[in-house]
Amino acid sequence: MSAPDVLVIGGGPAGMGAALEAANSGLTCVLVDESPELGGQIYRAPLPEAEQAMSPHPHGAYLRQKVRESSGIEVRTGCSAWGVFEGPEVPVSSEGSTIVYRPKALVIAPGAYEFVPPFPGWTLPGVMTPGAAQILVKTMGIEPGKRVILAGTGPFLPAVASQLVRAGVGVTAVLEASPRHHWWTLPWHGFRTPSILREGLGYLATLRRARVPILYRRGIVEVRGGERMTHVAHAPLDDHWAPNLSRREEIEADTLCVGYGFVPRVHLAQSAGCELEFRDEQGGWVPRRDAEFATSVEGVYSVGDGAGVAGAWSAESEGRIAGLAIARRLGALEPGDFDRQQRPWRTKLDRLTPIRRALDRICRIRSGLFESIQDDTLVCRCEELPWKTVRSAIDFGADQFRSLKVATRLGMGPCQGRFCWPATSRMIARQCQVGVEQVGPSSARPPLRPVSLGCLASMDEEAR
Amino acid sequence: MLVDTVVVGGGVIGCAVADALARAGRKVHLLDATLPGRATSASAGGLWAVGESIGLGCGVILHAQENPDAEQAGPMPLPRVFMDFLLAGNRQFPRLGPELKERTGIDVEVESGTGLLYLLYEDNHVQHARQLQDWLGQESDLMVTWSPEEVRDHDPCLTDELAGGVFFPGDNQVNPMLLAEAWKRSAILAGAEFHPCRVERIERAGKSFLLHSGSERWESPELVIAAGAWSGDLAQMVGASLPVFPVRGQIVCTETLSRTLRSNLSTPDCYVLQKSHGEVIVGSTTERSDFGTQVRPGDLRDLARGACRAVPGLASLAVKRTWAGLRPGTPDEFPVLGPDPDIENLYYATGGFRTGIVAAPITAELVACSILGTTPSFPQEPFLARRFRDAPGPEASQRDSSSSSRTESDSVA
Ligand SMILES: Cc1cc2nc3c(=O)[nH]c(=O)nc-3n(C[C@H](O)[C@H](O)[C@H](O)COP(=O)(O)OP(=O)(O)OC[C@H]3O[C@@H](n4cnc5c(N)ncnc54)[C@H](O)[C@@H]3O)c2cc1C
Ligand SMILES: Cc1cc2nc3c(=O)[nH]c(=O)nc-3n(C[C@H](O)[C@H](O)[C@H](O)COP(=O)(O)OP(=O)(O)OC[C@H]3O[C@@H](n4cnc5c(N)ncnc54)[C@H](O)[C@@H]3O)c2cc1C
Numbered sequence: 001m002s003a004p005d006v007l008v009i010g011g012g013p014a015g016m017g018a019a020l021e022a023a024n025s026g027l028t029c030v031l032v033d034e035s036p037e038l039g040g041q042i043y044r045a046p047l048p049e050a051e052q053a054m055s056p057h058p059h060g061a062y063l064r065q066k067v068r069e070s071s072g073i074e075v076r077t078g079c080s081a082w083g084v085f086e087g088p089e090v091p092v093s094s095e096g097s098t099i100v101y102r103p104k105a106l107v108i109a110p111g112a113y114e115f116v117p118p119f120p121g122w123t124l125p126g127v128m129t130p131g132a133a134q135i136l137v138k139t140m141g142i143e144p145g146k147r148v149i150l151a152g153t154g155p156f157l158p159a160v161a162s163q164l165v166r167a168g169v170g171v172t173a174v175l176e177a178s179p180r181h182h183w184w185t186l187p188w189h190g191f192r193t194p195s196i197l198r199e200g201l202g203y204l205a206t207l208r209r210a211r212v213p214i215l216y217r218r219g220i221v222e223v224r225g226g227e228r229m230t231h232v233a234h235a236p237l238d239d240h241w242a243p244n245l246s247r248r249e250e251i252e253a254d255t256l257c258v259g260y261g262f263v264p265r266v267h268l269a270q271s272a273g274c275e276l277e278f279r280d281e282q283g284g285w286v287p288r289r290d291a292e293f294a295t296s297v298e299g300v301y302s303v304g305d306g307a308g309v310a311g312a313w314s315a316e317s318e319g320r321i322a323g324l325a326i327a328r329r330l331g332a333l334e335p336g337d338f339d340r341q342q343r344p345w346r347t348k349l350d351r352l353t354p355i356r357r358a359l360d361r362i363c364r365i366r367s368g369l370f371e372s373i374q375d376d377t378l379v380c381r382c383e384e385l386p387w388k389t390v391r392s393a394i395d396f397g398a399d400q401f402r403s404l405k406v407a408t409r410l411g412m413g414p415c416q417g418r419f420c421w422p423a424t425s426r427m428i429a430r431q432c433q434v435g436v437e438q439v440g441p442s443s444a445r446p447p448l449r450p451v452s453l454g455c456l457a458s459m460d461e462e463a464r
Numbered sequence: 465m466l467v468d469t470v471v472v473g474g475g476v477i478g479c480a481v482a483d484a485l486a487r488a489g490r491k492v493h494l495l496d497a498t499l500p501g502r503a504t505s506a507s508a509g510g511l512w513a514v515g516e517s518i519g520l521g522c523g524v525i526l527h528a529q530e531n532p533d534a535e536q537a538g539p540m541p542l543p544r545v546f547m548d549f550l551l552a553g554n555r556q557f558p559r560l561g562p563e564l565k566e567r568t569g570i571d572v573e574v575e576s577g578t579g580l581l582y583l584l585y586e587d588n589h590v591q592h593a594r595q596l597q598d599w600l601g602q603e604s605d606l607m608v609t610w611s612p613e614e615v616r617d618h619d620p621c622l623t624d625e626l627a628g629g630v631f632f633p634g635d636n637q638v639n640p641m642l643l644a645e646a647w648k649r650s651a652i653l654a655g656a657e658f659h660p661c662r663v664e665r666i667e668r669a670g671k672s673f674l675l676h677s678g679s680e681r682w683e684s685p686e687l688v689i690a691a692g693a694w695s696g697d698l699a700q701m702v703g704a705s706l707p708v709f710p711v712r713g714q715i716v717c718t719e720t721l722s723r724t725l726r727s728n729l730s731t732p733d734c735y736v737l738q739k740s741h742g743e744v745i746v747g748s749t750t751e752r753s754d755f756g757t758q759v760r761p762g763d764l765r766d767l768a769r770g771a772c773r774a775v776p777g778l779a780s781l782a783v784k785r786t787w788a789g790l791r792p793g794t795p796d797e798f799p800v801l802g803p804d805p806d807i808e809n810l811y812y813a814t815g816g817f818r819t820g821i822v823a824a825p826i827t828a829e830l831v832a833c834s835i836l837g838t839t840p841s842f843p844q845e846p847f848l849a850r851r852f853r854d855a856p857g858p859e860a861s862q863r864d865s866s867s868s869s870r871t872e873s874d875s876v877a
Contacts, residue, residue, distance in 0.1 A: 083761075089761060443500070464760055
């Protein structure tokens with residue numbers, strides 16, 4: 001059992017921001033991350049052995065160095081937090097051994113994961129997320145394929161497409177579900193955040209130079225192939241993203257990166273007992289938070305994309321403010337100093353709001369996205385469940401995660417519904433003609449990360 | 465909406481009762497909220513008619529928890545009529561499995577031939593085993609006593625450090641969730657209607673019951689309370705008092721593994737069984753509790769230790785999830801089945817406690833018969849709610865349940 005002032009789960013910009021501010025105020029802090037290096041998704045460091053990998057992001061390197069230099073922060077990489085129990089009590093495991101932390105305050109900053117809707121053929125080899133393709137080139141220097149198509153929505157698609165182009169990967173096209181004219185409203189909303197606009201325009205310019213077309217209002221309807229995918233079928237979408245199948249077209253491709261934005265990783269907060277609320281524009285279920293990012297559970301804070309998708313700059317600002325709020329709460333910071341120190345981060349957050357809101361509106365998931373799903377399309381990959389099995393359970397009265405799970409084994413596999421539920425819950429809402437929020441979140445059952453039975457057995461004697 | 469019968473609670477018991485009534489021609493409405501803690505979703509699905517009746521499975525764990533000082537305490541059998549009741553339930557599964565499959569297409573995974581093996585770690589456990597055999601009768605074929613070598617021959621993946629074992633060849637397993645789902649679908653196919661909703665309030669309108677959930681209402685002359693651990697709340701809504709309380713069970717489930725365990729295992733620390741999907745289940749704490757469904761790291765650790773002690777090779781297996789369910793407990797560990805002693809047309813199908821799954825078929829039969837006015841294949845007397853009427857209040861009776869309801873000769877310890 002270890003009792004630091006603050007335990008931070010997640011070493012992305014949000015978690016590093018929180019740890020830095022808490023430690024600067026004199027608190028003792030443990031920062032755990034399951035990756036081999038700090039940085040999170042955006043500032044992910046290349047693996048040392050990967051010579052072809054891209055150079056790390058300068059701001060990420062800066063944050064990492066600050067954290068490493070801080071004497072108040074104990075960094076534990078390669079360590080997974082797998083649940084939050086009453087206390088809060090947090091077991092953290094690495095290589096078969098477990099330490100249970102009982103901090104005075106807990107910051108949950110686990111980031112987000114990509115949203116992938118099922119469609120016919122989506123389980124064929126060659127279909128992956130843009131994030132997975134990015135990791136291949138960014139940290140390992142490996143080409144995901146020879147003819148790559150990216151499809152989905154959001155600024156992450158052109159970002160990854162241009163990273164692939166710069167790494168020498170052949171990109172055939174980018175399919176964006178929303179119409180082009182929506183995207184052209186962004187400069188108007190983003191004039192207070194020119195660096196973000198510049199970044200986006202840079203990606204577009206890279207793609208233009210490489211003659212990679214961006215096809216707007218287009219979506220995937222099917223992927224075909226044998227041992228690996230060979231063809232992508234796509235079609236024009238209406239305002240609800242429903243495909244017009246009479247104008248279906250096929251392109252040859254060996255790789256398809258599908259990503260329709262991000263889903264916050266809320267399961268740690270959920271297992272802590274934090275109240276959730278449904279915020280469609282932030283990726284779905286998120287913990288309810290106050291202005292300083294405290295959740296409904298005493299002493300538990302949640303920041304960054306794991307508490308509502310808003311990007312790296314928001315993530316860091318939220319983390320910084322939460323770190324300061326904790327310092328004030330634990331008596332390490334005077335209220336006046338708190339106000340002064342949080343102000344620049346608050347200003348930054350406010351400045352990001354307009355472009356964030358505009359992006360949320362453009363990229364919000366529309367219900368037509370699920371129209372190409374067939375009866376035998378798998379919706380739960382772990383348990384290999386086709387849509388028709390789930391649909392028939394719905395016909396027999398199941399209408400939420402708990403009831404569908406026991407009726408069909410949906411979400412009973414290794415991923416525990418983390419990957420299938422964001423899409424399946426929307427399909428159920430559509431089928432039952434209710435709001436997604438009525439269908440509810442999946443449940444969070446520890447361990448939220450793989451832990452062996454032996455590791456569980458060897459846990460701290462003092463654990464309650 | 466006016467209907468013949470309303471069943472509140474769609475766990476294994478409510479679904480079984482709804483199916484029996486619907487197939488007898490009643491117009492049944494089944495109302496279920498699928499609350500967190502639903503025992504059927506949490507259950508291990510052991511069909512341990514003999515094992516649980518003589519105090520193994522969850523029984524030893526409960527007994528150790530309630531008597532922390534009694535180092536030597538062994539299994540505590542329940543009165544013999546209880547075992548006969550569970551055996552009557554268990555006997556139906558070999559027929560029930562294929563029937564449900566035929567009616568609904570769902571395979572409820574009734575397993576036969578695995579049996580339940582109680583591991584004896586120490587010499588005093590061997591002593592307990594002798595007493596159990598005495599209790600069952602020396603000639604009984606429900607139980608076989610094994611030497612350490614016989615245990616290891618039966619299943620080589622078990623620990624070496626054994627003083628022996630006791631095998632119950634008739635105690636097998638089923639998938640409890642699919643069992644409830646199949647009964648539910650069978651009921652719906654026979655004309656029942658299912659409503660996912662939570663009953664919030666019940667009024668009396670003359671002789672009828674008027675149930676409210678949000679803006680929806682059902683009116684019925686006949687009400688069956690099958691709301692598991694929440695049954696006491698439901699009874700209270702109609703002005704009855706029912707001493708049913710939640711008994712929490714925390715449980716651990718691993719990733720899938722090719723068929724490894726020959727039998728279901730019971731030990732003084734935990735029980736271990738492998739389900740037909742390959743997952744290994746390690747259960748379960750048995751705690752008088754509130755309605756919370758949290759798990760505690762210390763309890764999970766103790767279960768994991770118990771499993772690794774029994775089957776050392778399990779240590780490398782990844783844990784997939786842990787959870788807690790709420791058993792519908794009663795002061796005397798007997799279920800509550802049949803009519804309320806005072807309120808006409810109010811029926812109970814609850815109190816399944818740690819054996820609600822194995823008891824479900826016979827439970828449904830007893831409750832349906834009492835509603836339909838037919839004669840069941842097993843006497844209903846011991847399970848009637850009126851036994852609580854003369855007993856002290858629920859608080860007092862809960863506390864001394866373990867002593868008052870059992871006679872001296874029932875105790876093995
Ligand atoms: C796959 C992916 C790729 C992205 N690429 C880009 C990009 O190229 N450009 C861009 O601008 N934005 C990108 N984003 C968005 C951007 O990364 C986020 O907005 C930003 O990183 C959010 O920061 P964060 O600190 O909230 O979370 P993250 O940066 O995601 O950090 C979360 C950290 O928590 C750790 N963690 C999670 N769960 C646990 C646990 N249980 N125990 C221990 N550690 C845990 C993870 O290992 C991770 O390091 C990407 C997002 C994703 C999901
Ligand atoms: C960890 C664990 C392991 C177990 N292992 C075994 C075993 O191996 N073998 C065995 O035979 N038994 C076992 N049991 C016991 C068995 O699971 C239970 O006895 C049985 O499932 C009880 O079923 P039920 O239908 O009465 O209750 P439940 O399954 O709890 O169902 C009650 C239903 O009523 C609903 N409900 C409650 N209030 C309302 C309301 N107001 N409105 C609408 N619906 C409502 C609930 O949502 C729930 O769905 C175990 C139990 C646990 C917890």
